[in-house]
Amino acid sequence: MFPFLYDNLYINVKLPKGTVVFREGDMCEHVAFIVSGVIRVAKIGENGKEVNLYRVCRGESCVLTISSVLSHSPFPATAIVEEDAEAIIVPKDTFATMMATNTQLQTFVYDMMMNRFMAMMQMIEHIVFEKMDKRLIEFLLDRCKKNKTNMIEMTHEHIAIELGTAREVVSRILKQLEREGYVQLARGKVKIVDKERLCDKFATM
Incomplete structure (x- = not known):
């Protein structure tokens, strides 16, 4: 090596x-x-x-x-x-x-x-140059692909560290995505419930 x-x-x-x-x-x-x-x-x-x-x-x-x-x-x-x-x-x-x-x-x-x-x-x-909501969606989709599962076991704080932003910003965007039916939130977890729609949303951002 x-x-x-x-x-x-x-x-x-x-x-x-x-x-x-x-x-x-x-x-x-x-x-x-x-x-x-x-x-x-x-x-x-x-x-x-x-x-x-x-x-x-x-x-x-x-x-x-x-x-x-x-x-x-x-x-x-x-x-x-x-x-x-x-x-x-x-x-x-x-x-x-x-x-x-x-x-x-x-x-x-x-x-x-x-x-x-x-x-x-x-x-x-x-x-x-990129909006945080687009970066967050890209992160979720990439992590989903890498782990081969729609369940992402990370806290909002951990996601914020990965993206270089504040936890409050991540929480606000995730809650909006949940209201729109893209994800489901639980303690320390984010589940993508409609991956196809989320991919479509990312493609149009």
């Missing part, structure tokens, strides 16, 4: 769900390459509100960790294990040396940074 890593330069670690890998302001002592599981990277405000920046999945590494290691600067966000993960850990000094000489690693890092940059640009475009 990571052909540029050598057996004597790293260790494998298991990271249970809920583990805080880095907090904002931490100095990164290593770079992790994800073998399995998911790590969520988020910005948490002083008021406790969160905005998801991205997720690090199988075959990836965290670009903010790499940036922090190479620039000797504190980690600017919070990284939390979202799904039980296994990772290959490379000490920061070893990683810095490899980055200077290993062309395979350089290509991996540059490609990953470009992909992450493009994803962030797309996220900014969604936030700035």
Whole structure:
């Protein structure tokens, strides 16, 4: 999976769900390459509100960790294990040396940074130029497709974090969708009851 890593330069670690890998302001002592599981990277405000920046999945590494290691600067966000993960850990000094000489690693890092940059640009475009009700419907349909079920088990707060907005905004839109017969709300759950109509509504927005 990571052909540029050598057996004597790293260790494998298991990271249970809920583990805080880095907090904002931490100095990164290593770079992790994800073998399995998911790590969520988020910005948490002083008021406790969160905005998801991205997720690090199988075959990836965290670009903010790499940036922090190479620039000797504190980690600017919070990284939390979202799904039980296994990772290959490379000490920061070893990683810095490899980055200077290993062309395979350089290509991996540059490609990953470009992909992450493009994803962030797309996220900014969604936030700035698209209405929240359209973004919320798109999120519900995408999550429905990904999980292969019409039942989305997420709180309004969790959905708001995913979309980078306030819980009150999400609740207001969901209640309107419920009144119009598109969804059914329950505690910690959103059920799409008329997926075809919801898709039609999204297509005309």
